[in-house]
Amino acid sequence: MGGGICIIGSGFSAAALLLHLDDKGFDCRHVTIIGRGELGTGQAFGCVHDDFRLNVRAELMRVWPDRPLEFTHWAKTRLTDDPDAASDAGDFYRRRDFAVYMAEQLNHRPGTQSASRIESEAVALTADDRRWQVTLDDGRTVSADQVVLATGNPSPDWPFRGPVIDAPTLVRVPWRGDWVDRVGGDERVVVIGSGLTAMDTIHVLHRRNHRGNITLVAPDGLLPPVQTDWHSADALAWPEPMRxxxxxxxxxxxxxxxxxxxxxxxxxxxxxxxxxxxxxxxxxxxxxxxxxxxxxxxxxxxxFRAGPQAHGSAQTLLASGQLTIRRDMVSGIATTGADGPHHVQLAGGGPIEADFVVNCSGAGRDPLVSGLVEQGLVAAHAGFRGRPALTPDLALCQPDGMPYRTLHALGPVTAHEAGDVVGAPGTATQAHELATRLAAGTPEEF
Ligand SMILES: Cc1cc2nc3c(=O)[nH]c(=O)nc-3n(C[C@H](O)[C@H](O)[C@H](O)COP(=O)(O)OP(=O)(O)OC[C@H]3O[C@@H](n4cnc5c(N)ncnc54)[C@H](O)[C@@H]3O)c2cc1C
Structure with missing residues (x-):
């Protein structure tokens, strides 16, 4: 199977790259996309719950850097059933509605429909006679002239060593929001972590009129500040060189x-x-x-500031005493059975008894990308263990430090090297620039 460009990953990064390739006139019949789920949704926008909202206002969500207000205009005409989106800091729409926007973008460009989709997971990548071979979890292989890693945000792991039983009341990966209806109204909930996923969790519980106590455990004990209606942030030139x-x-x-x-x-x-x-x-x-x-x-x-809706819920629950924050680190979960209660163990104090635990400790480890580094197929970044070295034009490097001309990455998988590209606008800019280079044809050098 294969040839042309193989994109590994099926979220926003993969969809944005496909759109930009099509926009550059590239024949998308030569593109294969590997990954499960609807293209463009991924971990970020593949949400099934309405109370998970975008964490930036509509104007900042973009796939076309030269048409920054396109999503805003689309949302104003299409998302008229969402009065809760409006706030003093702008409109914060549902995450799953952004996925609808992405699907329409793809549907409106017939060229993108000719790309091949393979709904599997890529588990290995090897180089064979100046071609890439991608091994899938069902044993098949795909060969390609060029590969782009768009693997995004790896599913979270529990933030401690030691086993945790598989139970519906212990949520390791909360991003889809498919667990919300399992929480009983009076249950004691422990939230591990204090970032945006924790804010989403608190917000959905508040919206459901949850009555049980909620304890949030985080080492710094700080919640993200709220988004404001800032405007006119003129670009500031950074000095160079810098330590x-x-x-x-x-x-x-x-x-x-x-x-x-x-x-x-x-x-x-x-x-x-x-x-x-x-x-x-x-x-x-x-x-x-x-x-x-x-x-x-x-x-x-x-x-990563919280949307006004989630921030408001957290403030209300803190003020009423229903939400408390423990400055500590979770060191394990001892559990009596699938329905709990669970004893959430802390590094610095006694355990907390909980009926429901939500892991909001952030992205886990990418097995494919860290495997490439461990096997020595790509050079490791000098400062971040297990992460690949990258050139400014998003090429991964050979073990001797020379860039591969046919192996690139974009999106959160590049954030350690490329900087602040975790959100949609930064990734869209990368997609635009990478598509320009890829559309120029397969380079002579491997
Ligand atoms: C919960 C959450 C909410 C977010 N909300 C916002 C927001 O409101 N606004 C914003 O600008 N940014 C948001 N972000 C940031 C987000 O990372 C980017 O905006 C963007 O969506 C990243 O897209 P991606 O495709 O790189 O990653 P992902 O969304 O993580 O998608 C990657 C996809 O690739 C698949 N994949 C991974 N590895 C493989 C493999 N080996 N083989 C096959 N498939 C694979 C995954 O299953 C996944 O479907 C959010 C991120 C998260 C995690």
């Missing part, structure tokens, strides 16, 4: 001492973000790793 300390100092000086809940704070932060990817890529790999270790968690909190 890790200069990078941090520049950010601190520009942002100042204001309150991070304020629109002015977010406006300043957003103006730093315009060219942050380029500045990040100029840092030495060890400086990138040092910064991630020291302030990565704080960056994530400031960068």
């Amino acid at each position: 890790a300390s200069d990078f941090l100092g520049f950010m601190r000086r520009h942002i100042g001492d204001g309150d991070w809940q304020d629109a002015e704070w977010q406006r300043r932060f957003e103006s730093l973000r315009v060219y942050i990817c380029e500045a990040w890529q100029r840092l030495a790999p060890l400086d990138q790793a040092r910064l991630m270790r020291r302030v990565g968690w704080l960056w994530s909190l400031a960068r």
Whole structure:
């Protein structure tokens, strides 16, 4: 099977790349996409629950960098049944409605329909006589001239060693929202983690008029700030060259001492973000790793702000005392049976008894990509264990550091090297640029 370009992954990154390839006039009959589920949905937008909303306002969700307001206009005319989307900080639509938008984008471009889909998981990649061989979980192989890794956000793992039984009341992967109806109204819920998935979890529980106590456990005990109605974040030029300390100092000086809940704070932060990817890529790999270790968690909190709806729910439940925050780390879950109760063990204190546990500790490990690094097929990044080294034009590198001309990546799988590309707009820009290079034809060099 195969030839042409093989895209591994079937989420937003894969769909955006296909759209941009078609836009560049590339014949999509030469594209094969490997991955399960509806193309364009992925972990982020394949939600089945209405109360999981986009965490940025509509204007910031885009697939076409040169048509930034297209989704906003589409949503205004098509999503008229969603009055709860509106807020003082803009319109925050349902995540699953963004998937509908992506499906329409693909349907409106007949060229994209000619790409082949294989609903399997790619488990291995090898190079054979200047062609790539992709092995699927059902044993088949696909061969391709060029491969793009668009594997996105790996499913979360429990954030501790040790076994956890498989039970409907212990949710390891909460992103789809398919577990919500299993929570009993009076049940005691423990939420592990305090990022946007934790905020989504609290929001759906509040919307369902949940009555039981909710305990959120996180090492820093901080919830993300709320999105504001910031505007006019002019691009700020970053100095060069820079070490890790200069990078941090520049950010601190520009942002100042204001309150991070304020629109002015977010406006300043957003103006730093315009060219942050380029500045990040100029840092030495060890400086990138040092910064991630020291302030990565704080960056994530400031960068991934909660939508007003989820933030409002958390504030209401905190004020009533129904939601409490424990500054600690979960070290295990001891359980009496599938229906609980579960004893959520903490590193720094006694266990919490819970009827329902939701793991909101973030993305796990990508077995395909880390396998490529471990086998030595691609060079490892000098600062991030198990992550691949990448060139600024998104090529993965051979063990001697020379780029493969026929192996690329885009989306969250590149975030350690490419910088702030985890959200849809950053990934869409990558897709646009990568499609331009891929559409130019298969390079002479492998
Ligand atoms: C829960 C969640 C909510 C988010 N909400 C927003 C938001 O509101 N706004 C925003 O801008 N960004 C959001 N993001 C950020 C998001 O990462 C990007 O916007 C974008 O959707 C990433 O797309 P992706 O295709 O790279 O990743 P994913 O959405 O993770 O999709 C990757 C897909 O590839 C498949 N795959 C992975 N490995 C393989 C393999 N080996 N073989 C075959 N298939 C494979 C996966 O099963 C998955 O379907 C969110 C992310 C998450 C996790």
